[in-house]
Amino acid sequence: MSIDAASRSEPAPVAFYNNPKVRSATYQIALSALVGFLVFEAASNAVHHLERAHIASGFGFWNNAAGFDISQALIEYNSQVSTYGRAFWVGLLNTLVVAGLGIVFATVLGFIIGIARLSTNWLVAHTAGAYVETIRNIPLLLQLLFWYNAVLKALPDTRDSYAFGGAFLNNRGLVLPNPIGETGEGAFVLTAISCILAAWLFRVWAKRRQARTGEQAPVFAVGAALIILPAVLFVLLQGLPFSFDMPQRGRFNITGGLEVLPEFAALLFGLSIYTAAFIAEVVRAGILAVSRGQTEAAYALGLRPRATLRLIVLPQAMRVIIPPLTSQYLNLTKNSSLAVAIGYPDLVQVFTGTVLNQTGQAVEVVAITMAVYLTISLATSLLMNIYNSQIALVEK
Amino acid sequence: MTTMEGDDRGITDIKFVRATAIEARPAPVPMSGARGWMRANLLSTPLNIVLTILIVLLLAWVADELAKFLIFNAVWSGTDRNACLESIQHREIGACWPFVWERWSYFVYGSYPIPQRWRVDLFFVMLTVGVVWLLWLEAPRRDLGLIYSFIVLPVASYILLHGFELIGMPMVDTVLWGGVLVTVVVASVGIVLSLPLGILLALGRRSRMPTVKLFSVMFIEFVRGVPLITVLFMASVMLPLFVPEALEPDKLLRALIGIALFASAYMAEVVRAGLQAIPKGQFEGAMAVGLGYWQMMRLIILPQALKITIPNIVNTYIGLFKDTTLVFIVGIFDFLRTVEVARIDPKWATPVTSTTGYAVAAVFYLVFCYGMSRYARAMEARLAKGDSR
Numbered sequence: 001m002s003i004d005a006a007s008r009s010e011p012a013p014v015a016f017y018n019n020p021k022v023r024s025a026t027y028q029i030a031l032s033a034l035v036g037f038l039v040f041e042a043a044s045n046a047v048h049h050l051e052r053a054h055i056a057s058g059f060g061f062w063n064n065a066a067g068f069d070i071s072q073a074l075i076e077y078n079s080q081v082s083t084y085g086r087a088f089w090v091g092l093l094n095t096l097v098v099a100g101l102g103i104v105f106a107t108v109l110g111f112i113i114g115i116a117r118l119s120t121n122w123l124v125a126h127t128a129g130a131y132v133e134t135i136r137n138i139p140l141l142l143q144l145l146f147w148y149n150a151v152l153k154a155l156p157d158t159r160d161s162y163a164f165g166g167a168f169l170n171n172r173g174l175v176l177p178n179p180i181g182e183t184g185e186g187a188f189v190l191t192a193i194s195c196i197l198a199a200w201l202f203r204v205w206a207k208r209r210q211a212r213t214g215e216q217a218p219v220f221a222v223g224a225a226l227i228i229l230p231a232v233l234f235v236l237l238q239g240l241p242f243s244f245d246m247p248q249r250g251r252f253n254i255t256g257g258l259e260v261l262p263e264f265a266a267l268l269f270g271l272s273i274y275t276a277a278f279i280a281e282v283v284r285a286g287i288l289a290v291s292r293g294q295t296e297a298a299y300a301l302g303l304r305p306r307a308t309l310r311l312i313v314l315p316q317a318m319r320v321i322i323p324p325l326t327s328q329y330l331n332l333t334k335n336s337s338l339a340v341a342i343g344y345p346d347l348v349q350v351f352t353g354t355v356l357n358q359t360g361q362a363v364e365v366v367a368i369t370m371a372v373y374l375t376i377s378l379a380t381s382l383l384m385n386i387y388n389s390q391i392a393l394v395e396k
Numbered sequence: 397m398t399t400m401e402g403d404d405r406g407i408t409d410i411k412f413v414r415a416t417a418i419e420a421r422p423a424p425v426p427m428s429g430a431r432g433w434m435r436a437n438l439l440s441t442p443l444n445i446v447l448t449i450l451i452v453l454l455l456a457w458v459a460d461e462l463a464k465f466l467i468f469n470a471v472w473s474g475t476d477r478n479a480c481l482e483s484i485q486h487r488e489i490g491a492c493w494p495f496v497w498e499r500w501s502y503f504v505y506g507s508y509p510i511p512q513r514w515r516v517d518l519f520f521v522m523l524t525v526g527v528v529w530l531l532w533l534e535a536p537r538r539d540l541g542l543i544y545s546f547i548v549l550p551v552a553s554y555i556l557l558h559g560f561e562l563i564g565m566p567m568v569d570t571v572l573w574g575g576v577l578v579t580v581v582v583a584s585v586g587i588v589l590s591l592p593l594g595i596l597l598a599l600g601r602r603s604r605m606p607t608v609k610l611f612s613v614m615f616i617e618f619v620r621g622v623p624l625i626t627v628l629f630m631a632s633v634m635l636p637l638f639v640p641e642a643l644e645p646d647k648l649l650r651a652l653i654g655i656a657l658f659a660s661a662y663m664a665e666v667v668r669a670g671l672q673a674i675p676k677g678q679f680e681g682a683m684a685v686g687l688g689y690w691q692m693m694r695l696i697i698l699p700q701a702l703k704i705t706i707p708n709i710v711n712t713y714i715g716l717f718k719d720t721t722l723v724f725i726v727g728i729f730d731f732l733r734t735v736e737v738a739r740i741d742p743k744w745a746t747p748v749t750s751t752t753g754y755a756v757a758a759v760f761y762l763v764f765c766y767g768m769s770r771y772a773r774a775m776e777a778r779l780a781k782g783d784s785r
Contacts, residue, residue, distance in 0.1 A: 024604075028605050028606070028608060031611065032607055042638035042639075045637065045639060046637040120444070121437065121438060121440070121448060122437035123437075123438055123448050123451045124444075124447050124448075124451060136769075137718075137761065137762050137766045137769065139718040139732070142721060142754060142758060146751075146758075150751040154747055154750070154751075334624075338625065338722070338725075341725055348623070348625055352626065352629050356633070362637065363634055363637065366633065369629075370622045370630070373626065374618065378621060
């Protein structure tokens with residue numbers, strides 16, 4: 001009996017190799033050593049290879065003259081004097097422009113299709129469903145190649161361009177009338193911004209008042225008047241603050257105007273249409289996540305279907321929609337790197353393509369490119385986590 | 397008529413009793429049958445009527461264009477581009493099918509030597525057997541199917557496709573591989589490798605050992621934060637720098653490594669979600685009966701976690717299958733690349749060749765991806781049935 005009690009109070013000694021702490025420490029040291037060894041091996045091999053191939057290392061190339069042309073540059077760029085660093089910024093801006101516009105278009109299209117999939121109209125719902133199933137199951141790269149090679153490149157050449165409303169469409173892209181600022185442009189922009197601000201403030205005030213007194217204010221009418229009237233007045237008093245540079249059809253070429261590259265158009269089209277199919281699914285799942293009782297209660301209160309969707313269902317659905325929606329935005333941004341396949345000068349095409357080929361500094365160039373995307377991704381997920389914690393349902 | 401006095405005055409007060417039957421009202425609008433269905437689902441409101449008409453017009457236009465392009469205006473026979481040129485045929489030209497007939501073997505095998513192509517066919521057959529064995533839930537001896545698919549098949553395929561001089565099969569360099577063969581090889585290797593790697597990474601991310609957790613999180617977040625193209629670029633231009641010359645991998649292997657690493661990071665997150673859904677009691681119960689970590693995972697946790705993640709795993713595979721097209725960019729002749737090369741070949745280059753080639757590619761990917769997604773949905777329904785008992 002006493003022996004039993006003693007063995008119970010003191011656990012049997014464990015062999016040191018069975019001690020969880022010892023084991024855990026051993027595993028971790030072994031893993032760290034393995035990773036360290038691999039990194040060291042890789043680094044020494046890389047140094048050895050680079051030395052033999054006489055490739056410089058370090059980031060000194062950043063300030064060297066680039067010497068190649070970029071077909072679309074939003075900031076000043078000259079192939080003779082601009083540096084690789086400048087080329088990097090041109091590429092990054094091009095990526096951001098196509099991703100930003102793509103996000104806008106994909107969101108609008110995605111919401112329309114997502115809501116259409118839940119329509120009471122059988123035909124609308126099934127057509128939207130067929131769109132989603134088809135677009136989601138065809139690789140984006142194939143879609144981009146299709147838009148670029150089979151649609152935009154198959155357009156007539158410059159001489160037979162389609163012309164509509166001063167714009168021209170041909171196989172070298174789209175040429176639009178270009179608005180150019182004239183005198184008073186600054187004042188106009190300032191007026192416009194302050195008017196929009198005033199309209200927004202009125203909306204905030206009207207909402208507060210409605211919450212306090214229950215009285216509604218004509219927000220839309222007043223807001224529209226606040227924005228449109230001053231603009232009209234300004235134009236009447238001062239004349240148009242900008243004029244259009246209309247493209248002119250020449251013998252072989254179209255001169256003037258704002259040129260939209262076919263590569264840009266194809267990439268924007270492809271990305272928007274592809275991502276919209278995914279956003280539609282996100283929206284549909286979000287709306288379905290709002291319980292049916294919410295809709296029925298809204299109907300019982302006498303709200304019409306559209307008001308129910310806008311005031312009751314969507315605000316609650318947004319809580320479910322926004323996290324996956326953000327990850328779709330990130331996907332779109334990352335997918336914009338497929339630009340390299342159709343020759344749109346985005347970050348990957350300019351930097352990982354041309355700069356890498358010219359300098360041969362694979363490690364630095366790929367590292368910089370990855371760092372850019374990683375920064376965008378991590379910053380977005382950080383913002384998303386903050387947002388999520390703010391809108392999470394507070395339960396008792 | 398408010399009398400309650402108890403006599404019969406109330407009845408005598410009644411001034412009017414109708415002597416004839418009311419005229420029959422029209423029958424209610426039928427809400428069943430074809431007409432009722434249309435009324436309820438297509439024409440319920442004015443807006444819905446307008447939408448229905450617009451969509452019918454849109455669908456009619458799309459169907460008409462597709463039928464004209466694919467069938468009625470299509471060219472069905474010919475030997476070169478002249479058969480598909482509008483300026484020579486003097487009619488509207490749709491799809492150029494003879495181009496597809498002629499290039500079909502290139503689309504499937506790439507430049508694989510013609511006398512050796514039976515090896516590729518045999519590989520396709522063996523792969524189909526493995527896939528069916530695994531996916532068909534009532535198939536006999538599915539445990540053997542697992543061994544066959546994950547051990548026998550990879551080794552046999554490697555020997556078969558790459559060659560083995562000792563048994564008289566000449567070597568075929570991977571540079572010659574192409575078309576559907578490469579797409580299928582890249583996708584299968586990604587599928588086979590990403591699941592075990594993903595499980596390890598997911599377990600690492602949930603590990604209590606800080607170093608293991610740190611490395612797993614770093615790897616997963618890093619790979620998920622960058623586009624696949626940059627991973628492929630890294631694999632194709634940086635990997636050769638990092639390894640000694642003797643071990644330098646060939647082009648296809650580099651892309652395979654890139655795809656497998658990329659897919660495993662995504663798989664890790666899918667598996668992690670499954671692990672999180674397993675109640676704590678399962679872990680505690682396993683530990684209480686004295687199972688070690690790996691026994692617990694292998695016998696108790698993973699079977700349950702993987703079962704509920706099957707639909708998401710298949711969805712990851714669909715993404716992976718579509719992503720295989722990106723190896724195109726690092727210079728590997730996958731199916732899409734062979735189409736891309738063939739369509740600009742001067743022998744067949746016409747205004748319709750590109751669209752024809754892309755249509756074939758689109759159908760190929762659509763059939764496979766849609767098939768997988770149907771399977772995932774069927775699994776989901778099956779699992780839901782099990783839960784709702």
